[in-house]
Amino acid sequence: AQTVTQSQPEMSVQEAETVTLSCTYDTSESDYYLFWYKQPPSRQMILVIRQEAYKQQNATENRFSVNFQKAAKSFSLKISDSQLGDAAMYFCARLRGKLIFGQGTELSVKP
């Protein structure tokens, strides 16, 4: 089965601290693409970061970075210097023509 699993339904972080959201996936392909999307209370789907499986270097986008472990099929998102505006649902997704999403992790940021 081509699944994406987020094992943390909820996470909490103190403002200005760092938090890591976990994601694992299942695939038999060697080349694929992974994404993190952010869904704030407004329920928009906002692209946060993208990782190409054939690139060993972890993607970084300002305060957001990933820890991509291809052998372990793990793709975690690290948010540094957390801000109140980071509070949202975060979805990990794998691209296989369509996007296959995980269940999401609700991140709250404490002031």
Added chain:
Amino acid sequence: EPEVTQTPSHQVTQMGQEVILRCVPISNHLYFYWYRQILGQKVEFLVSFYNNEISEKSEIFDDQFSVERPDGSNFTLKIRSTKLEDSAMYFCASSLIQGMGQPQHFGDGTRLSIL
């Protein structure tokens, strides 16, 4: 920055009625998608569309659903006879090409409430 637009933002419909959800994808994009998110659940793929035909659909996308690109700019999702379980957020997305890591850009969604 170009964006995907969806209308209406909220649709309330009686069970059994037909509903059409509308989307205007990013103008130079070639691939179009519909996803659904039941409240509190993950986002699920419904259908992808390219070159005026469905390229892939999920089990959810049964005979009650149809998609159309009527005029070269709009992309619509029709639910023929709505059921209570169709209540969800429906997202339209588009991408320039399919695969190759091209991100799909999402609209703000249409909240569909079936009474």
